[in-house]
Amino acid sequence: MDEGAALELPYGGTPGGPVGRPRSLWSDAWRELRRNPVFLVSALLILFLVVISLWPQLIVSTDPLACDLGKSQQGSEPGHPFGYDTQGCDVYARTVYGARASVTVGICATLGVALLGGIAGGLAGFFGGxxxxxxxxxxxxxxxIPVVLGGLVFLSVVTGTTVWPVVGFIVLLGWPQIARIARGAVLTAKEADYVQAARALGAGNTRLLLRHVAPNAVAPVIVVATIALGTYIALEATLSFLGVGLRPPTVSWGIDISNAAPQIRNAPHMLLWPAGALSLTVLAFIMLGDAVRDALDPRLR
Structure with a gap:
C-alpha cells in the first residue's frame, strides 16, 4: 500500500478490513484498566468493602453493640475469631461494621469535594476575571488551615453521632485542592483549537463549557478525587481517634483504635484488626487512584 492510500484510511481502519471508530480517552483508559492487575485487585477489594458496608450481615451475625464484660479482652474463640475488646464486644463484628462508617465518609466526602471544587474551579477558570x-x-x-487543628476546632463545636459533620468538615477543607486542579484543566482545555473553532462558529459559553471544555477537563479531577478518597478515610479515623470525629454508639475503626491503644500490651488483638482493616482500605483506594491516573494520562503509558 502506498503512502497516499495510507493517508486515506480513517483512524482505526486497517487495509482490507473494516473501518473502526476512533477510540476516545475513556475507551482507551478502560482498556488499560482491564489489563492492569493493580486495578483489578484494588477494585475487587473495594467492591467487597462496599458490599459488607451495605450488608454486613452477610459475613457476621453478632451485634457489634452487644457486649459482655465477663469476656473483656479475651482472645479468639470459636465464632469470635478476633476476640473481644475492653467492653467485651466482639472485635470481628465491630471490624466488619466499622467499614460502613469509613466507606460512607470517604465516598460522600469525595463526591462533595469533587462537585464543589470542580464546579467552582471550572467556572473560575472558564470565565476568569x-x-x-x-x-x-x-x-x-x-x-x-491545618487539617487536624481545623478538625479539632470545627468538630468540637459541631457535635453529632452521625457521619455528616465529618463529611461536611472534609468538604469544607478539601474543595480548594480540587478547585485548583479543575481551574488549571479548564484553562488548558479552553485554549484548544477545537474550542476556539466552536467559539468562532457562534457557540455560546454554556455550550462551550458543557460540550467541549468540561468533558476534556474532568479527567484530572477524577484522578485526584480517587486518590484523595483513601486520604479522607484515614482523616476520619484520625479525627475519631482524637475524639472529635465519629462518636459512640457509631461503630468506627478510629474509635476502636483509640479504645485499644492503652491496652496494646495486654490485648494487642484489639488494635491489630481494626488498624489492619483501615490500612488495607486506604491502600486499596490509593492503588485504585494510581491505576486510574496511569490509565487517564497517556504520557505514563
Whole structure:
C-alpha cells in the first residue's frame, strides 16, 4: 500500500478490513484498566468493602453493640475469631461494621469535594476575571488551615453521632485542592483549537463549557478525587481517634483504635484488626487512584 492510500484510511481502519471508530480517552483508559492487575485487585477489594458496608450481615451475625464484660479482652474463640475488646464486644463484628462508617465518609466526602471544587474551579477558570481572583484568594485561606487543628476546632463545636459533620468538615477543607486542579484543566482545555473553532462558529459559553471544555477537563479531577478518597478515610479515623470525629454508639475503626491503644500490651488483638482493616482500605483506594491516573494520562503509558 502506498503512502497516499495510507493517508486515506480513517483512524482505526486497517487495509482490507473494516473501518473502526476512533477510540476516545475513556475507551482507551478502560482498556488499560482491564489489563492492569493493580486495578483489578484494588477494585475487587473495594467492591467487597462496599458490599459488607451495605450488608454486613452477610459475613457476621453478632451485634457489634452487644457486649459482655465477663469476656473483656479475651482472645479468639470459636465464632469470635478476633476476640473481644475492653467492653467485651466482639472485635470481628465491630471490624466488619466499622467499614460502613469509613466507606460512607470517604465516598460522600469525595463526591462533595469533587462537585464543589470542580464546579467552582471550572467556572473560575472558564470565565476568569474577578471570579477567578476571588476563588484563588479564598482557596489560599483554606489552604492555610491545618487539617487536624481545623478538625479539632470545627468538630468540637459541631457535635453529632452521625457521619455528616465529618463529611461536611472534609468538604469544607478539601474543595480548594480540587478547585485548583479543575481551574488549571479548564484553562488548558479552553485554549484548544477545537474550542476556539466552536467559539468562532457562534457557540455560546454554556455550550462551550458543557460540550467541549468540561468533558476534556474532568479527567484530572477524577484522578485526584480517587486518590484523595483513601486520604479522607484515614482523616476520619484520625479525627475519631482524637475524639472529635465519629462518636459512640457509631461503630468506627478510629474509635476502636483509640479504645485499644492503652491496652496494646495486654490485648494487642484489639488494635491489630481494626488498624489492619483501615490500612488495607486506604491502600486499596490509593492503588485504585494510581491505576486510574496511569490509565487517564497517556504520557505514563
Amino acid at each position: 474577578w471570579a477567578d481572583a476571588v476563588l484563588s484568594r479564598t482557596a489560599d485561606v483554606f489552604f492555610g
